[in-house]
Amino acid sequence: xxxxxxxxxxxxxxxxxxxxxALIGSPNAGKTSIFNALTGMHAKTGNYPxxxxxxxIGSTRIGDQRYVIEDLPGTYxxxxxxxxxxxxxxxxxGRLDGEQPPDxxxxxxxxxxxxxxxxxxxxxxxxxxxTCVMVTFTDELSGRQGHxxxxxxxxxxxxxxxxxxxxxxxxxxxxxxxxxxxxxxxxPVLPPPADPAETDAWAESVLTFAAYRAPGRHRVTxxxxxxxxxxxxxxxxxxxxxxxxxxxxxxxxxxxxxxVETFFGWLSGLTAEHIGNRWAAGLxxxxxLGGIGAVLVFxxxxxxxxxxIALLEGVGYMSRAAFLMDRVMARAGLEGxxxxxxxxxxxxxxxxxxxTRTLPSAKDRLATMMAAPLMTCSARLPVYVLLIGLLVDPQxxxxxxxxxxxxxxxxxxxxxxxxxxxxxxxxxxxxRRGALMPFYMEMPPYRLPSVxxxxxxMGHSAKSFLRKCTTIIAVTTVALWLLLNLPLHSDAExxxxxxxPGDSAAVATYVTxxxxxADLGHLVAPVFEPLxxxxxxxxxxxxxxxxxxxxxxxxxxxxxxxxxxxPTQALRSMTHTDGPHAGEPLFTAPTIAALLVYFAxxxxxxxxxxxxxxxxxxxxxxxxAFSYLTVLAWVMAYLARTVVALLGG
Amino acid sequence: MVLIPIHxxxxxxxxxxxxxxxxxxxxxxRGVAATAPEPLGALLRDGTLDEVRVETAGVVTxxxxxxxxxxxxxxxxxxxxxxxxDPASWRPADVADKPDDAPLREAAQALLDGQVGEFxxxxxxxxxxxxxxxxxxxxxxxGACRGCPASRLTLRxxxxxxxxxxxxxxxxxxxxxxxxx
Amino acid sequence: xxxxPSASPHPRQLTDDAATAQRPAGQVSLLADLPRGHRxxxxxxxxDAHPATARRLEDLGFTSGTEVEVVRRAPLRDxxxxxxxxxxxxxxxxxxxxxxxREAA
Numbered sequence: 001x002x003x004x005x006x007x008x009x010x011x012x013x014x015x016x017x018x019x020x021x022a023l024i025g026s027p028n029a030g031k032t033s034i035f036n037a038l039t040g041m042h043a044k045t046g047n048y049p050x051x052x053x054x055x056x057i058g059s060t061r062i063g064d065q066r067y068v069i070e071d072l073p074g075t076y077x078x079x080x081x082x083x084x085x086x087x088x089x090x091x092x093x094g095r096l097d098g099e100q101p102p103d104x105x106x107x108x109x110x111x112x113x114x115x116x117x118x119x120x121x122x123x124x125x126x127x128x129x130x131t132c133v134m135v136t137f138t139d140e141l142s143g144r145q146g147h148x149x150x151x152x153x154x155x156x157x158x159x160x161x162x163x164x165x166x167x168x169x170x171x172x173x174x175x176x177x178x179x180x181x182x183x184x185x186x187x188p189v190l191p192p193p194a195d196p197a198e199t200d201a202w203a204e205s206v207l208t209f210a211a212y213r214a215p216g217r218h219r220v221t222x223x224x225x226x227x228x229x230x231x232x233x234x235x236x237x238x239x240x241x242x243x244x245x246x247x248x249x250x251x252x253x254x255x256x257x258x259x260v261e262t263f264f265g266w267l268s269g270l271t272a273e274h275i276g277n278r279w280a281a282g283l284x285x286x287x288x289l290g291g292i293g294a295v296l297v298f299x300x301x302x303x304x305x306x307x308x309i310a311l312l313e314g315v316g317y318m319s320r321a322a323f324l325m326d327r328v329m330a331r332a333g334l335e336g337x338x339x340x341x342x343x344x345x346x347x348x349x350x351x352x353x354x355x356t357r358t359l360p361s362a363k364d365r366l367a368t369m370m371a372a373p374l375m376t377c378s379a380r381l382p383v384y385v386l387l388i389g390l391l392v393d394p395q396x397x398x399x400x401x402x403x404x405x406x407x408x409x410x411x412x413x414x415x416x417x418x419x420x421x422x423x424x425x426x427x428x429x430x431x432r433r434g435a436l437m438p439f440y441m442e443m444p445p446y447r448l449p450s451v452x453x454x455x456x457x458m459g460h461s462a463k464s465f466l467r468k469c470t471t472i473i474a475v476t477t478v479a480l481w482l483l484l485n486l487p488l489h490s491d492a493e494x495x496x497x498x499x500x501p502g503d504s505a506a507v508a509t510y511v512t513x514x515x516x517x518a519d520l521g522h523l524v525a526p527v528f529e530p531l532x533x534x535x536x537x538x539x540x541x542x543x544x545x546x547x548x549x550x551x552x553x554x555x556x557x558x559x560x561x562x563x564x565x566x567p568t569q570a571l572r573s574m575t576h577t578d579g580p581h582a583g584e585p586l587f588t589a590p591t592i593a594a595l596l597v598y599f600a601x602x603x604x605x606x607x608x609x610x611x612x613x614x615x616x617x618x619x620x621x622x623x624x625a626f627s628y629l630t631v632l633a634w635v636m637a638y639l640a641r642t643v644v645a646l647l648g649g
Numbered sequence: 650m651v652l653i654p655i656h657x658x659x660x661x662x663x664x665x666x667x668x669x670x671x672x673x674x675x676x677x678x679r680g681v682a683a684t685a686p687e688p689l690g691a692l693l694r695d696g697t698l699d700e701v702r703v704e705t706a707g708v709v710t711x712x713x714x715x716x717x718x719x720x721x722x723x724x725x726x727x728x729x730x731x732x733x734x735d736p737a738s739w740r741p742a743d744v745a746d747k748p749d750d751a752p753l754r755e756a757a758q759a760l761l762d763g764q765v766g767e768f769x770x771x772x773x774x775x776x777x778x779x780x781x782x783x784x785x786x787x788x789x790x791x792g793a794c795r796g797c798p799a800s801r802l803t804l805r806x807x808x809x810x811x812x813x814x815x816x817x818x819x820x821x822x823x824x825x826x827x828x829x830x
Numbered sequence: 831x832x833x834x835p836s837a838s839p840h841p842r843q844l845t846d847d848a849a850t851a852q853r854p855a856g857q858v859s860l861l862a863d864l865p866r867g868h869r870x871x872x873x874x875x876x877x878d879a880h881p882a883t884a885r886r887l888e889d890l891g892f893t894s895g896t897e898v899e900v901v902r903r904a905p906l907r908d909x910x911x912x913x914x915x916x917x918x919x920x921x922x923x924x925x926x927x928x929x930x931x932r933e934a935a
Contacts (some may be wrong), residue, residue, distance in 0.1 A: 152810070158658075158659070189657055189718065190726070193727075195727070197652050198726065200652070201655060202655070
């Protein structure tokens with residue numbers, strides 16, 4: 001992104017005349033709360049050039065002057081050790097194309113970690129830009145028997161210091177007043193030292209002058225961590241939290257999604273009633289409305305997932321979860337924080353991919369993104385249910401367990417294991433060139449996040465999903481509808497082929513069987529023939545490209561089922577129409593196994609591709625993911641088929 | 650090697666001076682330094698610094714003519730760190746200054762009449778100035794403060810902090826309150 | 831530029847002794863070998879540590895003369911939570927091996 005982004009975010013203003021303020025600080029200092037309080041929800045996002053790091057720029061009005069405010073990524077140091085950090089330093093020095101350094105800096109430091117933070121403050125003051133220090137969590141400092149004389153601190157540093165309690169919104173007004181005076185901010189009489197030993201000495205001197213008393217241990221954190229990070233109890237609680245996480249999603253999001261689907265179903269029914277032309281009704285009702293509906297149906301799940309993630313992150317539990325899982329993740333070359341991203345993908349890969357933002361290493365982010373689609377997302381569930389129902393007798397048992405349940409569990413396991421292997425492989429490929437980033441993770445005290453910051457985090461994610469994925473999902477839905485419903489057939493044509501135009505189910509079957517999608521299905525038949533798929537299954541797989549769960553309905557249509565949503569009976573009686581297996585049942589065990597495995601691996605969700613494109617800033621990586629996963633799906637499906645055929649004798 | 654904590658403060662109306670706040674009692678005298686350990690001594694000799702004066706809890710450095718802090722500040726800081734590590738090699742220019750107690754007395758009285766005294770009164774106690782001598786301020790506490798060691802400590806620290814900021818030459822604040830039996 | 835004291839004996843040799851032998855207080859050892867609940871003072875970051883790791887560790891607070899305490903280990907022994915400069919963070923063994931410490935008596 002270049003300077004052009006400013007003009008998009010501030011309509012009607014000349015961007016070069018607006019003062020640019022940059023917010024910097026360490027990750028848990030409450031910087032983003034302050035940014036949200038200053039700019040509200042009006043932050044434009046994008047990526048920094050050349051890296052997969054999101055850029056947040058907003059604006060605020062103080063008096064009659066508008067200011068552009070940028071929330072730089074949280075960091076512990078201005079000495080970069082990765083390309084991501086280098087970009088941030090480049091922003092501060094105005095080294096990005098077409099950009100100047102910011103006009104002024106706001107540094108957020110946590111009063112409870114002042115001793116460490118002063119080293120960072122020293123680095124910032126050495127930049128020589130007008131700087132104002134915002135001290136956060138002073139209430140927590142007092143609560144933990146700490147103390148800071150803010151005026152003395154200001155005198156010692158030589159720059160303005162404002163006390164801000166971000167999660168309560170206190171001090172924001174005073175901060176805004178200070179921002180308005182940015183041209184008159186005092187500067188230190190001498191920049192702080194660069195030498196590490198001298199910096200420590202400088203910091204200690206400043207702290208003594210400011211009568212700083214370090215906080216005692218946070219009692220609540222200590223007590224809670226004694227359980228949450230206990231080798232046994234902690235792991236138990238961890239899995240309980242994860243189960244609760246998913247339970248909430250399925251219990252709350254699923255009904256909401258049902259409402260959305262019902263609403264759009266009703267809407268398209270309405271259009272069918274009021275538009276005479278069957279085809280036009282279909283285009284408007286099913287394609288267009290269906291496209292929009294397909295986007296909106298994601299929203300409850302995504303919003304809820306992001307709410308939960310923002311809550312857990314805001315409270316401070318995420319670092320505990322990452323701490324517990326780091327060793328396991330390290331086996332795949334990743335780190336603890338990647339676990340959260342992968343786990344979210346069990347519900348939906350989209351929040352999972354977006355959650356990779358918390359990973360400091362770009363290579364980790366990519367490897368996790370490439371692996372996330374392999375996790376068994378909720379969209380695969382209806383497909384698995386259908387196929388397992390075809391494959392396994394509901395009464396079959398192994399010991400106390402139903403075989404159907406076991407196979408389902410096996411599919412989940414397959415998803416998780418293949419995701420880990422994929423992550424490991426991508427990390428390996430990526431690592432050949434660079435050195436490994438050191439692993440470190442702050443364990444902040446448990447804090448109550450402000451309701452506002454949680455809602456804003458959730459809102460931002462939902463907004464960015466909608467902005468970037470609506471097009472791709474809607475376009476795919478419409479395109480697929482067209483493929484499945486063209487060419488048009490007149491009533492006379494239908495009768496000539498023995499189809500009663502009044503029988504909508506028969507018409508639907510006929511249309512599907514003679515559609516362009518069917519042509520495509522026949523076209524790719526040689527490719528999928530070794531897997532045991534015929535052209536009708538191919539059509540189903542193709543339609544799953546927009547959303548996996550449509551596989552069930554499409555297949556139902558193709559099979560001329562009485563109720564396309566419950567096509568099991570119809571599918572069982574399907575036979576090959578031609579070729580060497582003509583007359584034999586289509587859904588044999590090897591074929592079903594191949595289909596199951598194909599769905600486990602194939603990347604069929606356009607929304608995921610859209611999100612990947614947004615996060616990586618280009619088409620390269622989504623295309624790589626799509627290619628490798630499709631090839632993998634074919635190979636693994638063939639393997640599955642062969643194995644099952646052998647086992648079947 | 651752990652360095653002595655110091656940080657610079659501007660001196661009002663003297664842009665050619667910097668007051669380096671140090672812990673109290675690091676150096677054995679107060680007043681202008683005639684010689685200081687290398688490399689600080691070298692800075693004095695080559696004209697970078699005109700004068701180095703030792704205070705109770707600080708060192709005031711004066712730039713030579715035509716020099717700037719943006720130019721020399723880093724070198725002066727590093728030299729000062731090195732020199733403070735060797736306090737025995739500092740030599741005073743002449744007999745050490747006798748501290749002038751008058752400004753200290755004024756400042757102490759003002760604080761006791763003002764915010765420090767108010768603070769004591771708001772907790773049901775009171776604080777009074779007993780003596781100021783050679784940079785040491787002696788006070789006596791009464792009322793609720795008298796029997797409570799914690800409040801006496803708080804009060805004393807408060808007075809010390811505020812006083813030292815106004816008069817860096819302050820040596821200490823002592824408390825002659827008789828303990829309650 | 832960062833001034834570092836002259837190179838010390840290869841710090842990696844310490845792990846063989848430190849693991850089995852008794853460590854008299856005052857001897858330089860690795861942060862990675864400090865048992866849970868123990869306190870120590872940072873001597874410095876090892877000279878042969880990767881420069882990026884060394885810089886980051888110092889920025890995180892592992893500077894000469896700083897006190898550090900081992901708070902807890904993860905269920906599978908790694909990573910480990912340390913308390914340094916008034917806050918807590920976790921490091922993997924690979925990073926903790928880069929910090930030279932002197933244990934308190």
